[in-house]
Amino acid sequence: MPIREHADWTEAIATAVKAAxxxxxxxxxxxxDSHVIINFxxxxxxxxxxxxxxxxRRTGxxxxxxxxxxxxxxxxxxxxxxxLGQVRIGVRTSFRRIDLSDGSNRNGECECSIWEI
Known part of the structure; x- marks a missing residue:
């Protein structure tokens, strides 16, 4: 199901955007940038x-x-x-941290979107 159909997901993302x-x-x-949201x-x-x-993990x-x-x-x-009406103004490389439930992680630098405040 799309993100918008999960109230707890949308609330968490909105909280992250507000904090950013x-x-x-x-x-x-x-x-x-988007990694601020992911890291939050x-x-x-x-x-x-x-x-x-x-x-x-699977396509539709x-x-x-x-x-x-x-x-x-x-x-x-x-x-x-x-x-959430955020305006994308570019891309940059920044650090993200993702601790996966299997104990592994996907930490490191990669490109992400930049959002206007």
């Missing part, structure tokens, strides 16, 4: 982040996604753009 927009460092820059979810809503990742027609973590983080970005 209210962060003093981000306010000074007048932007934040990982720290405060890890179970929900893992549920989202798990949900995107049942095929496996090559990279469910990437697909899930892309879907979170689409959600904040389409449903």
């Amino acid at each position: 927009r209210n962060d003093e460092h981000n306010k000074k820059q007048k932007n934040y 979810l990982n720290m405060h809503y890890n179970t929900i982040l893992n549920e989202i990742i798990y949900d995107y 027609d049942g095929r496996k996604h090559a990279d469910p973590v990437r697909e899930a983080t892309n879907q979170i970005g689409r959600y904040i753009k389409r449903h």
